[in-house]
Amino acid sequence: MRVRAAMIVALAAAGSLGSAATAQGQNRGGGPPPTPRASAPIDFTGYWVAFVSEDWRLRMVTPPKGDYTRVPLTPEGRKVADTWNPAADASAGNQCKAFGAGAIMRVPGRLHVTWQDDTTLRLDTDAGMQTRTFRFAPAAGPADPPSWQGRSTARWERAAVPRRGDQDLLGAGPRPAGGGSLTVVTTNLRAGYLRWNGVPYSENTTVTESFDVAPHPTGGQLLIVTTVVEDPRYLQRPYVVSSQFKKEADASRWDPTPCTSTW
């Protein structure tokens, strides 16, 4: 009998442990879920400066008209690129066409990331003075009209907590440290430019971005933003670029400058 009693206790304990683990995984005993801000697996807030180590001549100077190297444009997209007229953009008040969400992370400049509230991450740029809002909660009310930065929904991609049974399969070295990344999907955009020289994306574009951080070897942090631009009108296939930023200690080099139609 004592053996059977021990068995029952063991199974009951196992069951209750399993239930507790499940509850913890869900919501720590039924309380309100933590806000996206409180549960952020990684901290992106602060000032970041672009490190222009790729595509320098396409980002730091305005490329010649018709230079759409490595952009998989459709024939219609090439026609639009070939008619680029920066003066017309300026006179029409469209100086920010190269500062939209499809291209803003490639613009050489600085980012300032803050929490606007518990469910909204805000990203400001000094180049072009643009503001992006990444909403973790569904936006309330009717949709806004299309804009340069569109409507962005965000979610955390979390690294799972290691379980004992997995440890042996991870290989040697430091144990996984949790963490994660941020995924942002942006739609409701105004048509803009992927490059200064009028390489277009349309208002039907979807921009999917992944934000990752990594340590810099001399201290500090790196922010890596992978941008996937999908445009059924002007792109034959997704356009994928990744941009790197170094963290800065403060706002001393923050230098807001308005949009320009040439660079």
Next chain:
Amino acid sequence: MGSNTVHLNVVIARTALGVLLLLLSGPTLRPAYAQFDLVGSWDATGNEDLAGDGLPVDYTGYPLTEEARLRGLSYSQSQLSMIERQCQGWPVFYFAQGPFGLRIWSDTEKANGTPISYTIGAWENRAPFVIWMDGRPHPSPNAAHTRAGFTTGHWEGNTLVAYTTHMQVGFLRKTGVPSSDQARLTTRFFRHGDVLTVLGIIEDPIHLAEPQILTKNFRLSSAAISPVGPACIAVFEGTELGESVAHYAPEKNPFTDEMTAKYGVPRDAALGVPETLYPEYRKKMKPRPAP
């Protein structure tokens, strides 16, 4: 209580204990936690310029030391017609600079599935890149350097981190900017859906004024990429063995201002002056007339 009953109780108790231990420890024969599947064929998306080999003197985006700049300006691509230099190849970081896709496979311990290594297949001008996951140490600093170097790796959350040392002298830029045998590479692999983003951080105390940071993107491919590229076969191209090595006096390199003439890129930027990699450098540039 008969012996059969005692035996049954022991069996039941052991089973219960086993169930308890299983629940406490978690299953062991399933894909490892926090580990994405790196194995497969990955096409380079090719939307960014990482090679920078369009013009002979295009060091834009590289924070070079003065020594690296002078070495780069002394380089002539005619060196590649010398038999002994045709297959000199590239350090391992060329996998994140060149135009090629990746074929990645793993070796695992047969008994328990523990990863021993990941290998990124070779190409004509790049050696295979083996990432050892089994905890072996890096060799002595005096050990032989190879084109592939020596790499160890580990997982940090959902990121595979690899660290490479012991590379041979090679190139940072295909057009002559050198890398030294003291260069180190830290690589991070991020996977988001079918997109693999590789972050490569190159440190070279001789040729880089600060760490170089590169990222390159790949997309999972259903078509298999070959694990090896074509062999490099040196052939006679008119330069006899033992002839002098083609080169320029650095201050007389005829291509120094080609980037400026063709694209309006300032000379400092074309020559990889470190400050040109930061946004404020734009303020020093002369505005260009609208095209």
